[in-house]
Amino acid sequence: xxxxxxxxxxxxxxxxxxxxxxxxxxxxxxxxxxxxxxxxxxxxxxxxxxxxxxxxxxxxxxxxxxxxxxxxxxxxxxxxxxxxxxxxxxxxxxxxxxxxxxxxxxxxxxxxxxxxxxxxxxxxxxxxxxxxxxxxxxxxxxxxxxxxxxxxxxxxxxxxxxxxxxxxxxxxxxxxxxxxxxxxxxxxxxxxxxxxxxxxxxxxxxxxxxxxxxxxxxxxxxxxxxxxxxxxxxxxxxxxxxxxxxxxxxxxxxxxxxxxxxxxxxxxxxxxxxxxxxxxxxxxxxxxx
Amino acid sequence: xxxxxxxxxxxxxxxxxxxxxxxxxxxxxxxxxxxxxxxxxxxxxxxxxxxxxxxxxxxxxxxxxxxxxxxxxxxxxxxxxxxxxxxxxxxxxxxxxxxxxxxxxxxxxxxxxxxxxxxxxxxxxxxxxxxxxxxxxxxxxxxxxxxxxxxxxxxxxxxxxxxxxxxxxxxxxxxxxxxxxxxxxxxxxxxxxxxxxxxxxxxxxxxxxxxxxxxxxxxxxxxxxxxxxxxxxxxxxxxxxxxxxxxxxxxxxxxxxxxxxxxxxxxx
Numbered sequence: 253x254x255x256x257x258x259x260x261x262x263x264x265x266x267x268x269x270x271x272x273x274x275x276x277x278x279x280x281x282x283x284x285x286x287x288x289x290x291x292x293x294x295x296x297x298x299x300x301x302x303x304x305x306x307x308x309x310x311x312x313x314x315x316x317x318x319x320x321x322x323x324x325x326x327x328x329x330x331x332x333x334x335x336x337x338x339x340x341x342x343x344x345x346x347x348x349x350x351x352x353x354x355x356x357x358x359x360x361x362x363x364x365x366x367x368x369x370x371x372x373x374x375x376x377x378x379x380x381x382x383x384x385x386x387x388x389x390x391x392x393x394x395x396x397x398x399x400x401x402x403x404x405x406x407x408x409x410x411x412x413x414x415x416x417x418x419x420x421x422x423x424x425x426x427x428x429x430x431x432x433x434x435x436x437x438x439x440x441x442x443x444x445x446x447x448x449x450x451x452x453x454x455x456x457x458x459x460x461x462x463x464x465x466x467x468x469x470x471x472x473x474x475x476x477x478x479x480x481x482x483x484x485x486x487x488x489x490x491x492x493x494x495x496x497x498x499x500x501x502x503x504x505x506x507x508x509x510x511x512x513x514x515x516x517x518x519x520x521x522x523x524x525x526x527x528x529x530x531x532x533x534x535x536x537x538x539x540x541x
Numbered sequence: 542x543x544x545x546x547x548x549x550x551x552x553x554x555x556x557x558x559x560x561x562x563x564x565x566x567x568x569x570x571x572x573x574x575x576x577x578x579x580x581x582x583x584x585x586x587x588x589x590x591x592x593x594x595x596x597x598x599x600x601x602x603x604x605x606x607x608x609x610x611x612x613x614x615x616x617x618x619x620x621x622x623x624x625x626x627x628x629x630x631x632x633x634x635x636x637x638x639x640x641x642x643x644x645x646x647x648x649x650x651x652x653x654x655x656x657x658x659x660x661x662x663x664x665x666x667x668x669x670x671x672x673x674x675x676x677x678x679x680x681x682x683x684x685x686x687x688x689x690x691x692x693x694x695x696x697x698x699x700x701x702x703x704x705x706x707x708x709x710x711x712x713x714x715x716x717x718x719x720x721x722x723x724x725x726x727x728x729x730x731x732x733x734x735x736x737x738x739x740x741x742x743x744x745x746x747x748x749x750x751x752x753x754x755x756x757x758x759x760x761x762x763x764x765x766x767x768x769x770x771x772x773x774x775x776x777x778x779x780x781x782x783x784x785x786x787x788x789x790x791x792x793x794x795x796x797x798x799x800x801x802x803x804x805x806x807x808x809x
Contacts, residue, residue, distance in 0.1 A: 269554075312737050336777050343724075348718070349722065362725035362726050365726030365728070366726045
């Protein structure tokens with residue numbers, strides 16, 4: 253099963269002088285069990301696109317199907333609701349949505365809305381807090397507004413993780429975090445994917461993050477899909493990536509430069525370990541000559 | 542969608558009216574409204590209507606937009622029309638219970654409704670053709686003489702500018718928060734009053750917090766740039782009157798003279 257968007261178009265402020273076509277005939281598939289990264293420059297339509305994944309925005313044209321349920325055509329209301337609820341959404345700066353008096357209550361907000369039992373809610377809150385590495389005893393009774401920015405973000409993400417979504421969509425989750433927090437968060441996401449088999453959709457313009465995380469990359473440029481495929485294949489399309497206002501991962505750039513300088517390495521490497529290996533091998537090969 | 546609103550109604554364009562100095566537009570509008578109400582003469586009304594239509598044509602704003610701006614006033618217009626219809630004494634056309642429908646009443650009601658329509662249409666034209674920033678700047682300059690009496694012209698203009706500036710930002714924020722809470726399964730706008738009111742809390746609390754945060758950041762940013770109120774402050778874009786503005790003023794004065802002439806010579 254998967255989320256399938258077909259020929260999606262979306263227009264902001266139609267029929268005014270401010271009319272703007274944000275998405276132009278976009279067709280993408282989010283395969284089950286994948287980590288899909290959506291990359292694009294500011295204003296490329298990535299935030300608009302992900303809001304179609306759980307039916308927050310209704311496309312002007314095209315269809316959205318979650319696990320085979322067309323959420324705008326299907327007549328069965330409960331089926332549509334269930335389909336929408338299988339997609340958890342973490343917006344940009346999610347800490348701005350906290351509102352409850354305690355961390356515990358805020359994380360419980362979602363599961364409560366979903367109609368979980370009190371016991372179920374309690375376990376979900378504990379699990380979610382453990383997942384984002386917030387000590388339950390220490391933090392559950394605190395006000396979320398007394399926490400640091402990074403901790404607030406973790407509370408907000410826990411609030412979505414507690415919904416146990418089948419698909420988890422994160423819009424720039426690492427924006428504004430320090431390198432340590434960034435690495436931590438990406439690690440958490442990887443773990444969620446491995447342990448809970450959650451399908452991850454991550455929006456980012458940081459290609460290094462994408463290189464380390466994703467097994468599928470979609471590049472958006474001006475509301476259109478510019479490239480789609482495996483990271484290794486997409487990162488090869490340097491021209492398209494640059495046109496979209498992005499840069500290939502730093503490691504790929506280094507490999508490219510080394511290749512130009514005459515070292516016999518592949519330039520389609522984008523993971524640190526592999527790069528080290530390849531360079532070592534190339535250097536060894538050279539010294540032998 | 543919530544963010545699909547136009548800020549203050551400004552309708553970007555490059556017509557003669559768009560290019561006019563905002564101060565001139567405000568002053569001319571003031572005298573035009575005065576003319577509508579003071580020069581109560583049927584010929585004057587006809588001329589004023591023609592003037593308004595010409596202005597709309599010149600602004601290149603779709604007439605539908607102008608009509609839309611009148612729409613919210615529709616009930617008030619109807620109400621005044623009906624009241625006038627039955628309360629002005631004169632030649633009775635028909636009797637409804639204790640009310641007399643008079644010919645004079647219908648004419649009077651029509652004229653008063655027309656006045657209101659002109660008033661709204663031309664005022665909205667000012668809003669359509671002037672960006673909010675120009676408008677507040679112009680108001681500040683026009684109210685500057687009142688500073689001597691202690692009227693906080695600059696402060697008011699700054700407050701208006703900031704308020705206008707943050708309307709779209711806060712709407713966007715609201716939209717985002719609603720979506721985020723919806724994604725967490727909150728059913729906003731469903732159920733009875735109490736349920737509805739309760740479902741607003743997850744939206745209002747974050748919204749207030751972010752509004753305060755933004756206010757604090759803005760205050761800090763303004764202070765960092767040594768903002769100390771309006772005293773001795775100069776503008777990056779000084780408002781300057783051009784040929785077009787003097788031409789407009791000239792034409793308008795001639796128009797007013799003609800109107801007054803009609804009013805004096807033909808007292809109908």
